[in-house]
Amino acid sequence: MEDSLLYPVINNYRSDQKLDGLWNFKFDPTSVGGQKGWQNGFSDGIEMPVPASFNDFFTDKDAREYTGDFWYSKSFFLPTYFEGQDIQIRFGAATHRAVVFVNGQEIRSHEGGFLPFTAEVSDAVKFGKENVVSIKINNELHRDALPAGDTLKLKNGKRAVNPFFDFYNYSGLNRSVHLLALPKDHITDYSTTYDVSDDQATVHYNITANTEADFKVNLVDENGKVAATSEGQSGDLTVTNPILWNVRDAHLYTIMIDLVKDGQTLDEYSDEIGLRTIEIKGHEILVNHKSVYLRGFGRHEDSIYAGRAFDLNVERRDMNLMKWIGANSFRSSHYPYDEQVYKFADREGILVIDEVPAVGFKMAAASFLGGLDQSFFDGEWVTELYKKHIDQVRDMIKRDKNHPSVLAWSLCNEPDTSTDAAVPYFTKLFNDSVNLDPEKRPRTFTLNEDDTFEKSKCKQFPDFFLLNRYPGWYHKWGYEISDGEAGLRAELDEWKKSDIDKPVVFSEYGADTEPGLHKLPSIMWSEEYQIELLEMFNRVFDSYDFIRGEQPWNLADFQTVEGNMRVNGNKKGLFTRDRQPKAAAFYLRKRWNKLPLNYKAGQ
């Protein structure tokens, strides 16, 4: 059966208990765990926190860099009062592929390290007793998997990853594990679409369940008052004088769904939604029919000690930093984040460009670390890769579609779109994903520096453009930055002359900056240079009407592989890795707090 990706809730019908905390952990470099019975559990491993990436806890390099199979195991008690319920274990994320066992029985496997999956364990568990869940995970990188890379065998026999992307391959159970008890007959999903006008909003809803049943639906406002009711598996909820969800002015309603059989409620699911519409019209990005100019960041889920683990504390701080600096949006570069990030964004009125972990789809990206010069989409890995890619697009949209904060879907970061081989790949991807989102939000991908207006063969696909550009850093740097500006303007003049009537958002640009390094006049890596580079880009943005957003790279410094291009990670953050401002953050704050939300509207 298809996964229900509904976020866990607790109510009269549903129970949710987190299995976070210390798990037993073992590396399995020769893949013998199965023969040794680790699927039945083990107690001689390392005590490992969950959620967390295992890497940065270790003090020896072999452990930090470990690539291959590894296992987690934990016992849990299942009370007898859950008997007769549907018992599931939900993993928020396991990097990158996993096999789940309960009491020694194999339950399921899953591929994709940034999206949740549930193991249906009702038939494997014992009620009123201790049970054991074990999970075998593999963190290798391959060209036919997301995110793309290679796994190398070193001469000493150890394995190492060669990511075709610029973030550390942090691995493990990076998000919470939930033990769920659901009624046998239950709601498996719901979706909504919206029509809004000044004095009325209609929510069109659609519910799926694992049984035929009747449904009662209530829409409750922020004061707890029922604003609209309806019945049936699909229907409309109409609110007069609604309080709409707006950018940086969020208002949420709660949709409460009852599953009813023979007059008896058997399940209930409720969730916060926002009444708003999203459209792209000409150069405009419209929320509730009003033009919005995006300012924000590309980000990473990344922090000290726990690596890529979702950390509510870090997220709270990041949201406050984004509000302080005047941001109204971010891209979940380069993978879907923990669900709680979107819940925060829903409440804060921050727009999200939600990105699938399709990154590294460019052989030149590998040259960062070793140089491979061929078209990525000509490779024999592409058929297998595509299956995983569309699968993860499907799951991302399924998981995140009900968040009012989600503005658009980014289907790839910086693919090689300059060769003919990319065209059939993206034709299929855009065709196969067209109906996945009932709201039909815009779909896009980021275009890298090489995929210029002239060179990209895939400009026909995105509903709006995301451009990643690095003049002033990777080329025409330092004293030559004025040539970088001239080059950028020359490219944008081509866009301007063309008949492409779509918004362009700059989704990456920036300069690595060592906090505390000051230099007058500036040099690269100094705090002064970061400001000069941002000033240059902003001058350019202000000169072109069709540029409808700016998202510098990155909100904060983050960890990458070691290499001659990186000093302990990527330092393009406006904030340090411990979330303190660099000088450029104060500059950007001034600019952003002056820009109206509808900057360039009607132009």
Ligand code: BDP
């Ligand atoms: C872009 C990538 C991003 C990198 C950035 C950089 O999309 O992941 O971190 O370059 O080099 O090409 O800083």
